Amino acid sequence: MAARRARVLLPHSRVGPLRAVLQRVLIAFGLLLAVVAAVYFDRDGYRDNSGSPLSLLDAFYYATVTVSTTGYGDITPVSPGARFVNIVFITPVRVLFLIVLVGTTLEVLAERTRDDWRRTRWRNRVRDHIVVAGYGTKGRSAIRTLLNSGVDHTQIVVVDPDPRATADAADAGFVGILGDATRSSVLKQAEVGRAREIVIAAPRDDSAVLITLTARQLNPRAGIQAAVRESENAPLLRQSGADRVITSSDAAGRLLGVSTSQPHVSQVIEDLLEQGSGLDLVERPVDPSEVGLSLRDIHQPGLAVVRDGTVLAYDHDACGALRPTDRLIVARSTPRNLNPASRPDARMGEDPSQEEPSSVASAARRREQDAVDDESERD
Secondary structure (H helix, E strand, O other): OOOOOOEEEOOOOOOOHHHHHHHHHHHHHHHHHHHHHHHHHOHHHEEEOOOOOOOHHHHHHHHHHHHOOOOOOOEEEOOHHHHHHHHHHHHHHHHHHHHHHOHHHHHHHHHHHHHHHHHHHHHHHOOOOEEEEOOOHHHHHHHHHHHHOOOOHHHEEEEEOOHHHHHHHHHOOOEEEEOOOOOHHHHHHOOHHHOOEEEEOOOOHHHHHHHHHHHHHHOOOOEEEEEEOOHHHHHHHHHHOOOEEEEHHHHHHHHHHHHHHOHHHHHHHHHHHOOOOEEEEEEEEOOHHHOOOOHHHOOOOEEEEEEOOEEEEOOOHHHHOOOOOOEEEEEEEEOOOOOHHHOOOOOOOOOHHHOOHHHHHHHHHHHHHHHHHHHHHHO
């Protein structure tokens, strides 16, 4: 079977079909009323074959047969003013009325042209963006953290083989690429070669390895952050080119252990994982006023120093004198945002399993398939 070509879905606003039809009907009715008003205002400049003066009903009749291009000829403009109005006003209205009647076809053609232009414009402008491969639970959580840490919607590109997922991403304001991220042609559609970071949140570890290999081949300089389910696959991802690997099953297990023995510590960890609200861990450069000071002397609680790519714990001897080129890992407290609608990630939908009932079945099928894959891997 031939591979399905990748599609680029740009953020857009949807208009329901009923609303679109009502809009066209209102426009057509407005044009008709405009012609009726023009004819009735200058009714003395029109002649009826019956010889009677034009009434309001005659004005409606003339406007209807004129804008619909029927034109029976029983009512005609005879004065110079009426003929001038027909030339400069009623004829353009007739054209607009026809455009409204065939608006569906014209709208499709115009939308395709507009989408092609937007895609070309996006490709010419996008660079230093973040590509997220996988818009499931892990991918959505990663994007929420990015948004809450200050990354703009326009700097995130989502790649997923599920049409529903990419449509959700486009509705949330992201550029969505419909296709398999293990294929280089799909990642090229996402302009991976110009990306600064690549987040791999694939549902399967073998897919994560293939995506990492392909992405590293297309962009040797980008940072690649990957998630795996089994810790035994983490070294394989690092060898494939991932800079950092997160083992989701081990991380969840460790958090469960901490929650059992030290519940308050677990609460703090969960707070730290929710970026942009409550306690946060941030990485920042050394302020000029902090050069030469000890990590313990800065105004924010310092946890570590990043020096020449090495992370030094707060009690390391080298943290006694900060250098201008160091980077600090510090804790800070952010006021909790009690209004979810004002959060940067407010436009994102919930996990598919928490959405409308039609999404529950697909989420259940994905979980069932994952369970079958796990059993086959154990065998």
